[in-house]
Amino acid sequence: MNEDNLRKIQAITEAALLAAGKPLSVDQLRDLFEEGERPARQIMEHVLVLLEQSCQGRGFELKKTASGYRLQVREEFAPWVGRLFEEKPQRYSRALLETLALVAYRQPITRGEIEDIRGVTVSSNIVRTLLEREWVRAVGHRDVPGRPAMYATTRQFLDYFNLEGLDQMPPLSEIRDLEEIGREIEKNMQAEIEFESPARNTGDDGDDSNPDNAPGQTLH
Template identity: 55%
Template sequence: METNLKNIVEGALMAAGRPLNIKSLKALFEENSQPERGEILAVLQELQQESQGRGYEVVEVASGWRMQVRQGISTWINRLWDEKPARYSKALLETMALITYRQPITRGEIEEIRGVAVSSNIMKTLHEREWIRMLGHRDVPGRPAMYGTSKKFLDYFGLKTLEEMPTLMEIKEIGALNEDLDLEKEEKVDSEKASGNIKIKEDETK
């Protein structure tokens, strides 16, 4: 049963195209032959271990477990499709960052921090992608809606919990490093072009 269970779980993860939790995997079996939760978890952890060093990985995200292309090779795999990944405006990314790190937060509070109005299209896009959800209403006049991140947001970025997000300090340090790299790149671009040794920043290859 153990080998068979492993094959079934692996095949399900490969075919699903979305995260599967243990309850969903358990439901694949007849009621009188369902494996125990611990058995399924052990198989998932074994598959995760076996995927190390492969072109794919088995990871646990907010909604369950999934099989996905390893991040380090996504640049090449993306060339299989003509359609380019969606590009988002700076305003949308700033809004999403504030919701992520300041949740629960209202639209008015986002506007106060950013100093500009939040476009309705931005909120519509975030809702359509199901990256944000309404957490309730602020107990102030008008009772504005409070927003936070959703499980789909965590799934999209390969996270199990918000605790896995980089801290604001880490982001600030990365931003400062990128500024330094940009400055250095500008100063050396002519000589690098001549030698054919222009280095691509790591974040440009992902």
């Protein structure tokens, strides 16, 4: 394939990733082309390498996640990009981060098991938020009285936190406590806006987060 064709495929790929607002797989990118002009998988992967190289020194980058590739603002430019938005992203509650961290590291895990580890009741609002965001899902039921649901993380969780797989999360042995696990998970967010999660925790956990205004911006 000549250089002009490669440049055209690269431009089409860049345009598609800018418009999609979500990760696209190699096959999804190939399907943008008519059958007669569809690039081979090896060619498409080469084009993605070229696109990644072309992003060097620019304000955005090509990032691979569990679902595919996306163009996103580089993390170091988040403080400036964040000023474009009138409403500042609300903080994630410590309770939500701890719950999400336990699901990520101990999956599959039941709500009762999370409560046993944390020593407090897990708010229904937290479970609902995690399910609605599609960061966790029920993957079965524990074979004990009551058959409680077991929860695990999803592909959307990996995509949102810029992970290709769970093996990219910080080793549990390097984390001192659950709150720190939550902070480490959030470090993998695209174009992260720095914040501290609330440190207070009493009884039945409330959820003071607003994930629809979460830090980070995908280019679209």
